Amino acid sequence: MTYVRLAGVTRVHGEGATAVHALKGVSLELDVGELVAVMGPSGSGKSTLLNLAGGLDRPTSGTVHIGEQDLAGVRDLAALRRRSVGYVFQDLNLITSLTAAENVMLPRELDGVRSGRARQEAMAVLAEVDSADLADRFPEELSGGQRQRIAIARALVGERRLLLADEPTGALDTRTGDEILRILRARCDAGAAVLLVTHEPRYAAWADRVVFLRDGMIADTTDTPLASAR
């Protein structure tokens, strides 16, 4: 069952002679339970693609559907994102004045969940990423790998069905990186759809399918051995 559908999507930044054509007609479908890796050189449009798939940005032309909804017709994209989309940003975006648990609770509280229950939900996902003991620490008191786990917990909280991860393994050691892929894969196998940007074939191997972007276009798509084993 298709959960996300991008059809003929383009994204142009700016106008006239200085316009940047970040995406030039990309069509991509992501099924429920599917993990798709996006690879490609710097500037090829990977982050732009994730932003469009999650409704953080709107296409210049083409359409994006999440479930049955055409995002062009959604007034409150922020609310849809909080409910349905978990995003791990390239630069993590943790709020420095909030503890790890408060960072994870925030999207739920913004959605009207009471703080007691939001805290319970946050503690459950922190446990899932093996970070319950870090709940009351502030981001600056955490290592890079620990911060990465908190950012992932924030993306997982509230049972979001679409997870978008922009190089979530960043500069992590391979053991922590593998652990993060294991967590994303488990969510996927539990019914989420995951779009993962990575430069590392090691992590792309956890995906069902790898999409290669070049100059804003899909240059190639390949099933992984994992897909054929399923």
Ligand SMILES: Nc1ncnc2c1ncn2[C@@H]1O[C@H](COP(=O)(O)OP(=O)(O)OP(=O)(O)O)[C@@H](O)[C@H]1O
């Ligand atoms: N807000 C913006 N204004 C102008 N140009 C932009 C903007 N955002 C992205 N671009 C341009 O669009 C193109 C695609 O950028 P994007 O961030 O999607 O690349 P990327 O594949 O994620 O690269 P990286 O691997 O370095 O993260 C680049 O040429 C970039 O400079």
Ligand SMILES: [Mg+2]
């Ligand atoms: Mg990027």
